[in-house]
Amino acid sequence: MPSFPNGISSEGQKSGGGKLAQGDHKAQQALARRQWILEQRKSLPIASVERRIVDEVRKNETLIIVGETGSGKTTQLPQFLYNAGFCKDGKVIGITQPRRVAAVTVAKRVAEECNVELGQKVGYSIRFEDVTSSSTRIKYMTDGLLLREALLDPYLSRYNVIIVDEAHERTVHTDVLLGLLKNVQFARSRSTIKQHNFDNANANKYVVSDKEDKTQSFSTLRACQGAKLTSLKLIIMSASLDARGFSEYLGGAKAVHIQGRQHPVDILYTYQPEPDYIDATLITIFQIHLEEGPGDILAFLTGQEEIEAVERLVHERGHQLPEGSQQIITVPIYSSLPSEQQMNAFKPVPYGFRKVILATNIAETSVTIPGIKYVIDPGLVKARSYNPVTGMESLIIIPTSKAQALQRSGRAGREGPGKCFRLYPESEFGKLVDSTVPEIKRCNLSNVVLQLKALGVDDIIGFDFMEKPSRMAIVKSLEQLLLLGALTDDYKLSDPIGCQMARLPLDPMYSKALILAGEFKCMEEMLIVVAMLSVESIFYFPREKMEEAKAARKRFSSPEGDHISLVNVYRASAECLEKSREATSKEKTIEKALNKWCRENFINYRSLRHARDVHSQIQGHVQQMGLSLSSCGDDMLQFRRCLTTSFFLNAALKQPDGSYRAMSSSQTVQIHPSSVLFRTRPECIIFNELVRTNQNYVRNLTRVDPLWLPELAPQYYAAEN
Ligand code: CDP
Ligand code: MG
Numbered sequence: 061m062p063s064f065p066n067g068i069s070s071e072g073q074k075s076g077g078g079k080l081a082q083g084d085h086k087a088q089q090a091l092a093r094r095q096w097i098l099e100q101r102k103s104l105p106i107a108s109v110e111r112r113i114v115d116e117v118r119k120n121e122t123l124i125i126v127g128e129t130g131s132g133k134t135t136q137l138p139q140f141l142y143n144a145g146f147c148k149d150g151k152v153i154g155i156t157q158p159r160r161v162a163a164v165t166v167a168k169r170v171a172e173e174c175n176v177e178l179g180q181k182v183g184y185s186i187r188f189e190d191v192t193s194s195s196t197r198i199k200y201m202t203d204g205l206l207l208r209e210a211l212l213d214p215y216l217s218r219y220n221v222i223i224v225d226e227a228h229e230r231t232v233h234t235d236v237l238l239g240l241l242k243n244v245q246f247a248r249s250r251s252t253i254k255q256h257n258f259d260n261a262n263a264n265k266y267v268v269s270d271k272e273d274k275t276q277s278f279s280t281l282r283a284c285q286g287a288k289l290t291s292l293k294l295i296i297m298s299a300s301l302d303a304r305g306f307s308e309y310l311g312g313a314k315a316v317h318i319q320g321r322q323h324p325v326d327i328l329y330t331y332q333p334e335p336d337y338i339d340a341t342l343i344t345i346f347q348i349h350l351e352e353g354p355g356d357i358l359a360f361l362t363g364q365e366e367i368e369a370v371e372r373l374v375h376e377r378g379h380q381l382p383e384g385s386q387q388i389i390t391v392p393i394y395s396s397l398p399s400e401q402q403m404n405a406f407k408p409v410p411y412g413f414r415k416v417i418l419a420t421n422i423a424e425t426s427v428t429i430p431g432i433k434y435v436i437d438p439g440l441v442k443a444r445s446y447n448p449v450t451g452m453e454s455l456i457i458i459p460t461s462k463a464q465a466l467q468r469s470g471r472a473g474r475e476g477p478g479k480c481f482r483l484y485p486e487s488e489f490g491k492l493v494d495s496t497v498p499e500i501k502r503c504n505l506s507n508v509v510l511q512l513k514a515l516g517v518d519d520i521i522g523f524d525f526m527e528k529p530s531r532m533a534i535v536k537s538l539e540q541l542l543l544l545g546a547l548t549d550d551y552k553l554s555d556p557i558g559c560q561m562a563r564l565p566l567d568p569m570y571s572k573a574l575i576l577a578g579e580f581k582c583m584e585e586m587l588i589v590v591a592m593l594s595v596e597s598i599f600y601f602p603r604e605k606m607e608e609a610k611a612a613r614k615r616f617s618s619p620e621g622d623h624i625s626l627v628n629v630y631r632a633s634a635e636c637l638e639k640s641r642e643a644t645s646k647e648k649t650i651e652k653a654l655n656k657w658c659r660e661n662f663i664n665y666r667s668l669r670h671a672r673d674v675h676s677q678i679q680g681h682v683q684q685m686g687l688s689l690s691s692c693g694d695d696m697l698q699f700r701r702c703l704t705t706s707f708f709l710n711a712a713l714k715q716p717d718g719s720y721r722a723m724s725s726s727q728t729v730q731i732h733p734s735s736v737l738f739r740t741r742p743e744c745i746i747f748n749e750l751v752r753t754n755q756n757y758v759r760n761l762t763r764v765d766p767l768w769l770p771e772l773a774p775q776y777y778a779a780e781n
Contacts, residue, residue: 097173104132106318113137113316114144117221121245122294122313124303128320129425129467130474133297134166134225135173138198141221147197151220151290156203158231159395160186161402162426167191167200168403174198187565188677203233207240208565211514215251216244221293226426228300228463230498236508238296239524240515242310245292299425300463300495309526323473325435329486337438338366340483342373344436345416349388350381352479355433356415358423358471362442362457364596367392367418368664372602374416389413393427394420396595398669405429421460424467428474435472435480437465439488443496444503445752448533450725451540451709453504454750459488463495500529505537506568510546513553514562540709543776544572564681566590573706574682577690580702584691585627587682589703591675592626593748593760595667599734602662609662616661617736621745621762623703624696625736630675633657633668701772704764707746708773712758713766714743720758722750723769724776732757744769 101107106127116123127133138153146153157163167184174182183192184200187208192199203224210216222241227234296306296313303315334340341359348357361367371390378388393405406429409415417429421441441460446453460468465482472478482489500508509520517523520534541547546558546568553559557575564571570590577586592598601609616632618624633654640653658665683689692698704711712720712729718741720729731738732751735758744766747758770777 094175101132101136101173104130104136105321106132106136109316109318110136110140114140116314116316117141117146117293117295118144120314121249121291122296122310124296124298124306124310124313124315125318126298126300126303126315127318128322129299129470130428131318131320133318134162135170137223137295137297139170139174142198146221146293149220149290152196152218153198153221153223154206154216154219155198155200155223155225156206156234156237157200157426158203158226158229158234159422159426160202161393161395161397161422162226163200163202164189165402165406165427169406170198170200188674203231203237204565207233207237207511210240210244211511211562214244214515215248215289216241216292217289219292220290221295223295223297225297226299227296227306228298228425230496230500232499232503232505232508235498235500235526236511238309238526241292241294242524245294248289248292251289299467305526322470323475323477325469325473325477326479327469328479328481329489330483331485333485333488334438334483337440337483338370338373341370341436341438342377344481344483345374345388346377346381348434348436348479348481349414349416350385352434354414355478356417356429356431357434357436358417358419358429358432359436360423360438360441360468361418361420362440363420364392364394364396364667365600367394367420368600369602370418376604387413388416390416390418392418393422393429395422396667396670398666398673401666421464423471424464429471430475432471432474433476433478435468435478436483437468437480438483439465439492444499446503446533447725448530448536450722450727451504451536452722452725452727452750454752454756456752459492461494461496462489462492465489465492498527500525501527501533504540505529505533506540509534509537510541510553510558510562510568513541513547514559518552541568543709543773544568544706546572560685563685564678566594566678569707569709573702574678575687576702576706578687580692580698580705581688581690582692582699582702583682583687583689585624585696585699586702587675587679587689588627588630589623590678591671592630594674595671597664598626598629598667598671600662600664605662612660612662613736618696619736619740619763620696620700621737622735622760623762624699626760629661629663629668630671632661633663633672700762700764701768703746703762704768705772707748708769708776710747710758711764711769712745712747714741720745722758727756729756729758731761732759735759735761737761737763 106113113125125133125137134155138155141153157166163184163186167182168178171178171182176182179191179193180195182198183196185192185205186202187205216222224234224237224241296310298306307313307315341361345357345359359370361370371392374388374390389409391405393402405417408431415431417423417432423429439460440457441464442455443458444453445456469480472480512520512523520538521531538547538551542551546554546561548554553562560575561568561571564574573586574583574590577583599613616625616628618628636657637650637654640650644650655665658668709724711723713723715721720731721727722729729750731741737745742763744764745761746764748760749758751757751759
């Protein structure tokens with residue numbers, strides 16, 4: 061198998077033609093794979109500096125580790141520390157990732173390297189999925205999840221070491237987490253000294269102040285009282301070479317650099333800007349396939365919809381390849397892909413095939429996929445963008461930064477010389493910004509503020525952020541939370557609404573919708589909607605079958621709008637599942653039937669599966685909170701009124717010229733063509749999402765009565781406001 065360096069895996073052998081006799085086949089395969097993994101680990105750049113790194117971790121409370129993607133930071137460092145005895149007292153090493161996919165795939169890999177069952181010594185925990193046990197010592201998780209854990213355990217007392225991985229990505233969760241960990245680390249070092257003379261009377265309002273006399277109060281310290289607190293080791297890992305910012309922020313923490321091994325990568329640019337980057341990507345895939353030597357291709361796209369469109373197009377054109385040519389297999393990888401499907405990107409493909417990985421920016425540094433020799437980079441990325449004046453957040457597609465472009469091309473030179481095809485002219489590269497603006501400066505901060513409030517941080521503006529978000533953005537989100545009833549008039553977390561909202565792992569408006577759904581007796585419907593809205597796209601419209609797809613969608617369409625249409629889809633899929641369950645108990649057959657139903661109805665099976673998982677998880681939270689699981693049946697009036705009461709900030713009114721005006725921002729917006737209300741254009745709508753392309757589009761809409769606004773949200777729409 062010349063083209064797949066990890067072809068020694070069991071899958072590779074099976075499909076490679078099965079040279080061994082069946083009997084001892086399995087044992088030999090397992091042995092070979094173990095040996096191969098061992099050798100691979102030994103050859104990683106980080107392996108030669110194990111001793112030094114462990115020493116540095118012992119000597120320093122906070123350490124920054126910088127190393128190129130693929131040098132072994134994420135998979136190896138936790139194992140080094142485990143072997144060096146950092147978990148001796150039953151404590152855990154926690155490693156945070158900005159992305160779910162990375163947490164899952166890396167945990168699986170490390171469990172395999174340690175030869176243990178996933179969920180035992182090595183496990184992972186992400187929103188809606190916890191694969192850990194009391195014996196877990198190396199725990200991978202998303203940074204958002206660790207923030208939630210801090211709500212229950214403010215001192216993160218079960219961790220001895222916390223590794224913040226991929227810190228260069230500067231996601232909003234990473235930034236908040238860094239601030240929080242700084243405080244926790246300081247408080248723990250103090251509390252180890254003070255443990256014995258802890259003042260019980262003051263336990264509820266323990267004030268930790270650092271040298272600059274910034275104060276943060278941890279209101280729930282009492283919970284940690286009695287728990288033996290040891291000091292907390294903090295390790296920040298980054299793939300970007302510039303560690304200065306982190307070091308300055310972390311009180312001059314020491315940085316260790318791991319020497320990478322990068323092979324040369326040829327960078328190729330286009331002569332002209334490409335008007336259609338999807339088409340350009342497609343052409344480049346086939347050009348590489350027909351003209352270049354063996355090696356897998358990695359193409360960077362901006363999201364699930366795009367990835368799936370390209371997948372379909374590659375399949376279609378793949379059939380037209382000249383007779384006898386090597387075949388192409390596409391594998392998608394993006395954040396919301398169900399975890400067992402994410403793993404496909406790492407599996408070798410059968411002999412005689414070329415693998416084309418279609419990925420979002422997740423494959424820049426978060427996950428290392430072996431075998432890649434060619435990278436296609438259209439130079440774009442989907443990013444959150446926030447306008448603090450209007451208070452509106454939107455998703456936009458923007459050019460990557462220089463740092464991202466370099467990371468992307470670097471993926472081609474991991475195992476040997478490679479090539480990177482940038483789908484823009486060389487002159488454009490110079491115009492890219494050096495590095496991406498931290499997300500905290502370009503997103504709605506309501507969620508962050510709510511979390512910090514729940515953690516007992518009352519002074520948000522004074523919080524020690526690595527980079528402060530604008531004052532205006534903070535004030536806007538405080539206002540928003542006040543309007544949603546999450547904060548009291550003096551900006552404290554309200555009880556029960558604010559506390560309940562902070563407990564749900566959702567955006568504040570969605571949490572509010574669920575809490576209200578209990579009162580409006582439409583919990584069942586709202587749960588479905590929240591789950592369906594948390595996945596990227598439920599419907600798909602293949603170019604070649606547009607009419608059929610539209611007809612299929614009509615079957616689910618509700619004249620009231622997209623939310624109820626989503627409820628219809630979910631219910632129809634549940635009916636399909638129920639029917640097949642009556643016929644068989646075989647889970648595989650049931651799933652197959654659902655898959656078939658999805659194909660017939662042009663529903664995205666992957667998204668629906670994910671939505672079903674999310675649904676059952678949120679339902680668990682809602683039940684735990686004691687909210688009633690009522691249903692409004694066919695009386696959708698209640699449901700629409702509930703939507704209005706929670707999403708009143710996202711209302712828009714039709715203007716005489718047929719466009720819409722968003723009520724809270726006064727922005728002109730258009731109904732997205734994908735909405736079922738695109739043609740009917742009702743007078744007043746509630747929307748969930750703002751997408752900016754050449755226009756401001758709103759998506760996921762429901763028709764509401766404009767008079768409901770002052771009735772249901774008087775705090776915002778009453779005459780005096
Ligand atoms: O974190 P860093 O980018 O430095 O490297 P890593 O994620 O620890 O990956 C080290 C090596 O492990 C990679 O070169 C991959 O070959 C391998 N790996 C893998 O085969 N499968 C995974 N799911 C993760 C890593
Ligand atoms: Mg890594």
